[in-house]
Amino acid sequence: MAGELVFMMGNFRAVFPADRRYAANHTWARTESGGAVRFGLSAYAARLLQEVYFLEWSMDAGATVREKDEIGAIESAKANAALYAPMAGIIARFNDAAMADPSIINKDGYGDGWLFEMSGDASGTMDAPAYVAHLEASWAKAQALLKGQLR
Amino acid sequence: MKKLTVVISESPGKDPRKRELEANILAALVGQPDVAVSVVPHLYDLNEDHAGALFLRSVNGPLLVLAWLYPRGIHWTLDRLGVKGRVGQTQLKRASDEDDKNDGGKDDKPRLGAANAPARTIWSLDFQDGDTAEAHVQEIIRVAAQVKAAVKLSAAEAVPVAISSPPIQNLKSKIGNPPARRWYPVIDYSRCANCMECVDFCLFGVYGVDDAGRILVESADNCRKGCPACSRVCPENAIVFPMHRTPALAGAPGTKPGDLKLDLSQLFGAPSALDLADKERDAELVKDGREAVGPPKRQPCCDLRPKDALDKLMDALDGERL
Ligand code: SF4
Ligand code: SF4
Numbered sequence: 390m391a392g393e394l395v396f397m398m399g400n401f402r403a404v405f406p407a408d409r410r411y412a413a414n415h416t417w418a419r420t421e422s423g424g425a426v427r428f429g430l431s432a433y434a435a436r437l438l439q440e441v442y443f444l445e446w447s448m449d450a451g452a453t454v455r456e457k458d459e460i461g462a463i464e465s466a467k468a469n470a471a472l473y474a475p476m477a478g479i480i481a482r483f484n485d486a487a488m489a490d491p492s493i494i495n496k497d498g499y500g501d502g503w504l505f506e507m508s509g510d511a512s513g514t515m516d517a518p519a520y521v522a523h524l525e526a527s528w529a530k531a532q533a534l535l536k537g538q539l540r
Numbered sequence: 541m542k543k544l545t546v547v548i549s550e551s552p553g554k555d556p557r558k559r560e561l562e563a564n565i566l567a568a569l570v571g572q573p574d575v576a577v578s579v580v581p582h583l584y585d586l587n588e589d590h591a592g593a594l595f596l597r598s599v600n601g602p603l604l605v606l607a608w609l610y611p612r613g614i615h616w617t618l619d620r621l622g623v624k625g626r627v628g629q630t631q632l633k634r635a636s637d638e639d640d641k642n643d644g645g646k647d648d649k650p651r652l653g654a655a656n657a658p659a660r661t662i663w664s665l666d667f668q669d670g671d672t673a674e675a676h677v678q679e680i681i682r683v684a685a686q687v688k689a690a691v692k693l694s695a696a697e698a699v700p701v702a703i704s705s706p707p708i709q710n711l712k713s714k715i716g717n718p719p720a721r722r723w724y725p726v727i728d729y730s731r732c733a734n735c736m737e738c739v740d741f742c743l744f745g746v747y748g749v750d751d752a753g754r755i756l757v758e759s760a761d762n763c764r765k766g767c768p769a770c771s772r773v774c775p776e777n778a779i780v781f782p783m784h785r786t787p788a789l790a791g792a793p794g795t796k797p798g799d800l801k802l803d804l805s806q807l808f809g810a811p812s813a814l815d816l817a818d819k820e821r822d823a824e825l826v827k828d829g830r831e832a833v834g835p836p837k838r839q840p841c842c843d844l845r846p847k848d849a850l851d852k853l854m855d856a857l858d859g860e861r862l
Pocket of ligand 2: 724725741742743744745746747762763764767768769770771821824
């Protein structure tokens with residue numbers, strides 16, 4: 390399909406809309422009409438985490454962060470992960486809806502399940518084909534392990 | 541009739557709630573016919589010739605040790621003190637723990653196993669696995685009953701006649717004075733594959749090799765207080781720092797290879813466990829007035845393709861599973 394790319398994680402079809410960019414830490418980035426860059430988890434990250442039930446931010450909106458600064462934590466039935474800033478800039482706001490009910494990240498990760506908005510320079514992100522190529526390059530290794538680790 | 545020897549290892553601090561739990565358990569056990577109870581200072585702080593360690597080594601029948609450590613930390617700290625035996629199954633669990641039946645690796649890789657472990661059993665109970673004295677006392681009585689039944693069954697054989705019965709202790713006083721606090725790694729030989737990664741990694745000479753070629757913690761007190769770096773490089777998760785605040789490093793149940801909740805932090809851009817280990821070690825080197833050595837040749841410099849976060853994650857998982 391024109392509007393999206395697909396990457397097969399085993400039997401799981403991870404879909405990546407081409408209308409946005411992707412960061413190496415498996416978040417998507419899309420510039421909103423007001424100029425803020427909105428971030429959310431890519432289908433790849435959401436699939437690895439599976440059902441997210443806990444989301445927490447370690448800073449308030451308005452904080453200035455460097456790329457890779459730890460900004461929060463996420464937990465699912467299968468996994469824990471700290472979350473890191475995908476780029477340098479200011480965290481403009483967090484998605485209250487995802488805070489209130491993190492399951493929205495799995496249900497509508499590219500839409501209402503977005504995580505936060507930042508202002509800053511997002512030019513370090515990749516377009517969808519580059520991101521999928523990045524996944525392809527690392528998948529062979531991931532596959533055997535994920536089969537054992539995740540059901 | 542053979543009794544179960546119960547040794548209470550006191551908490552290292554002065555937390556009155558901990559002291560109270562210890563005292564209540566002790567009081568309840570004193571009247572029990574099938575147990576002989578003694579008290580030693582915090583097990584982890586004992587060195588080999590502390591009176592408490594001598595006492596523990598003098599017990600060669602069934603032994604149950606209650607301490608403020610995870611059971612795996614207790615078992616391998618005892619092993620290190622020369623108090624050896626098979627792992628006894630206990631039924632107390634922290635509410636958050638699920639299933640920790642399997643205490644070894646899942647694969648076929650040969651593990652070192654404890655050296656010269658006799659056939660007797662050692663049960664390790666963590667004080668933190670029960671809020672009330674009753675829960676612990678019940679479990680101890682259950683184990684004591686099991687010991688009694690086993691002794692009856694095999695009355696004629698198995699039990700050597702000349703078992704030294706532990707010296708009778710004055711219950712008001714514990715064996716030996718509280719020693720200074722210590723910090724060192726303890727090896728879980730049921731997991732260790734003798735790969736020597738830890739010897740190569742630690743630059744403080746903590747690890748050594750015995751005459752049989754087995755890895756051992758040779759100079760425990762050379763270890764840098766608070767440093768857990770080598771436990772992160774051990775591919776088998778065999779290095780336990782029983783007093784570390786991170787449960788996975790302190791030997792918490794359910795933290796055997798492949799049994800952890802996946803930590804996907806690397807996926808989202810975190811420094812990997814190996815990077816963290818290098819940083820921790822470097823910090824200790826600098827504190828010691830030496831030079832940081834940075835990351836080793838682990839990732840060869842000729843590997844030009846930059847490793848991405850996911851690759852690192854998979855490396856970490858790879859290391860844990862194999
Ligand atoms: S790194 Fe781990 S498995 Fe290897 S020898 Fe040391 S303790 Fe054993
Ligand atoms: S914790 Fe640090 S100092 Fe201690 S044994 Fe490990 S690497 Fe060596």
